[in-house]
Amino acid sequence: MKKFYYILLFGFITVSCQKKIEFDLPEVEQTLVLEATVENGFAPKVILTRSQGYFDVFDTMSLINMFITDAQVKLSDGINEFDLDFGLIATNGLPLPGYTTSNPDVIGQFGKNYTLNVYHQGDTLTAKAQIPYPVQMDSVWFDPYIAFDDTLGWIKCNFKDPDTVGNCYRWFSKRINSYTYNYEAPFDNVLGEVKDKRFLPPIGSTTDDKLFNGLKFDFVLPRGVNGVVEGPDDSGVEGSFFSRGDTVVVKSSTTTYPIYLYVRAMENAAASNGSIFSSSGNLPYNVEGDGIGVFYGYGSSYDTLICE
């Protein structure tokens, strides 16, 4: 009987072919891009790059050349202004060329407002960010997903939103334990490596509190993704799940409305890349002047759990 249906279904399938569509893209002027972060307990991090043509070759040289190393970068905390120095900074688990300072007076503090001014070859960029006070999770626990077996699961969080409207959040997780076995190539040598080298946000990591102002509720935190870099266990059955035995640090960050808008749009663009439902708009950057970019401000708190 099934054969009959397959034959019938075949009737609906038509032969199709694809035609390559070519566009003549004009040369466009590249622009200065700022990506900076202030966070409680950490020194500021600023990365300056130059945008590239969408179809330009992306290789090691172009990656090296896109970083701007000769800018003047000043950070103000509303009282004092500090110069940030060029050097290698730890972003994304990797040391990258950027601007920071070892001055302990510039370590991020709750409630402070920061202004960043960047000057480079006649171009000026200005951006503002705030480190809001954090909201700690009430509790976090491992919730096994029994549809497979009980070795995989998500993290569940119980959270109480303060009864003041306008709070915005972003949540991350980081597995600090190591892989106990290898995967298929190219991940056939990951045994013993720490699973996550930085805090990873899942898609849909940000929200404002319009829906739940003042409420206490549970929510599911899927495992985060490292942007476009796929890890050994990001695909297959383990994708988006934590494993029993993982030691996970959950980072709960409060942020500001412009950062919520930016991250929401950025994650939506990443999730719907190529979809007809996506819009072709540019992201709502919070940088003013001769360029584009984003200046994040996070007020973070941390919880650690062992998935068991």
Added chain:
Amino acid sequence: MFSQQHTLSGYVKDALTGEALIGVSIYVEKESKGATTNVYGFYSISLKSGEYEVKYSYVGYADILKTIQFKDHVRLNIDLKESQDLLDEVVIDAKQSDENTTGTQMGQIELSIDKIKTIPAFMGEVDILKTIQFLPGVSSGGEGNTGFYVRGGGPDQNLILLDEATVYNASHLFGFFSVFNADAIKNVKLIKGGMPSNYGGRLSSVLDITMKDGNYKSFQADGGIGLIASRLTLQGPIKEDTASFILSGRRTYIDVLAKPLISDTSAFKGSGYYFYDLTAKLNWRLSDKDRLYLSGYFGRDVFTFNNKDLDFNFNIPWGNATASLRWNHLFSDKLFVNTTAVFTDYNFAFEGGSSDFNFKLTSGVRDGNLKQDYTYYHSSLHNIKFGWNYTLHRFIPTSTEASSNDVEFDTGEKVKIWGNEAAIYLLDDWSVNERLKVNFGMRLSMYQHIGPFTRYFNNENTGTTDSTINYSSGKPIKTYFGPEPRLSARYLFPDNSSFKLGIAHNYQYIHLASISSVSLPTDLWFPSTEVVKPQIGTQYSMGYFKNFFNNKYEASVELYYKDLNNLIEYKENSFPEDNLKNNVDNQLTFGRGYSYGAEFFLKKRLGDFNGWIGYTWSKTMRQFDEIDNGVEFPAKYDRRNDLSVVLQYQINERVNIGGVFVYATGNSLSLPERRWFSAEENRIITVWSKRNAFRLDAYHRADISITIDAKKLNREI
């Protein structure tokens, strides 16, 4: 001494089925006077005392010649018989079909459903909306899409009427099929030029679709099994020659066919898609002066997705429902009135979630509409129409409910926006002399946004609400008035060609806001408020019309310029959830547009080999202060060249070959222009070009079809 004027009036219907015939020509050669039947099959013509030969003729029907002695008003109902001989058809039709040159209306095209059925159709599904896209000045929304754009206007600027009920979303399957079941449709009229003042509420066009009445004489069942859907139509008399019904339904069945292929253990079990629609109509001829029509449409699309592995599912139902009750009454042989009560509803829902999170989003529009349309057949020089129209609108822009386990999230009150829309109109189709005919009219329209309503004033930096204004139920919040003058005129040259010009000024009080890059059921109908002003459009058009070879060929050239104001778009990076504790119009940005073009049309109306060639050259631009710093950009459907060739060849009585060729400039679109690497997110971020700065390659397509009339085959067997 003046001879006394008398009126010849009546209804014309099909002798076999009793179906009212629309657009039948009634011609008195001796006086060179003519009339046509209206949408209910009624006609009225004024003549002096005397004896006349009156000819009733209609494409595909044998003509009837009546000799009438006029001493008094004469009421004459006519039954026309279908012509069996195609050669007869040519002869009958050739004499009187010069309405395109002699009428005042510009840019009006009527298509009979029989004609539409012989044009090649996507997956064999006859589709009215796809057929009108072959006409000059009408662009398609994309491959296989039923969305259409008329002379540079947006898809929301087309007034789509089904038996006088507004249809808000005319598509099934995300735009691939129209909601109109061709088996239940009698006539399709598209007005893309200056619309006469009895129509209003939209800027660009009117698509007026008339349903069949149902067979008054005998029971009839028609059905079809298609690749996509199967359909069944039942019609027949309730009381012979007095009352009839028609009931027609369609349903897709890919979900039913696919079901056995999905195993019980599949994570996707329960996923599927289907649509169905039902069209029904009842008619009563209460008396010689009164007729009653009750017609309705109900259709639903349902898309369901389950993924048990990821503990995720959603269900998306959407569809239209319309009902219209109409009462025709003849006050006298000269005064015809139609009173209509209409209910229209369109709604869309998205319900989704997982085992411990649920989310529901609904939107929709519901109208209650009451109107009266009078036609006064004053004399052969004046044909006067007047009437009024009132609509109570209720819009649900987006309503959201969400819960996590037993915690209900605060999604605010269900937002409903209420509005009163009203209009009065008067028009006169005036034959100034044998050469000059003028159709002038005035429509006065009004829209009032009324409470209950909450206006939010939100802080752009924090997203929080700074303040609100609450309006109580029924309280007027904002009222707009719109004078809408309409004028069209025709000058007939001695060679029976004509020059026409038209000016139409229109107000449109409702808007369609689209959050995605394509037209989807998620698009929101949104009314004018104190923030959103009514759309205002002015169209100037002129054209030269000529028929050749005894009206066998029609040709025309039309030029137009259209100016559009108060158009809306969502601001960039708007999301549906932004409507929560906010007004949709706070996320909109406003702009203007214009379009101009030239349309060339050549049609062979008669004979075994017939069809048309339509070519349009046009330019359509938009300008919004908040998009690309106010620089104007081409509309998505801006097409410099658009060519359609539709040909049919009737091999014999049973077999018809159809062919379609379409060539169009490619759609304009935005493309990624630059990128940058986000070290913080480990992602490549795209920087897009200016709006619609690029263009796809030209689009061209050729379809061929063969239609075999099984009914006629059976008859012979």
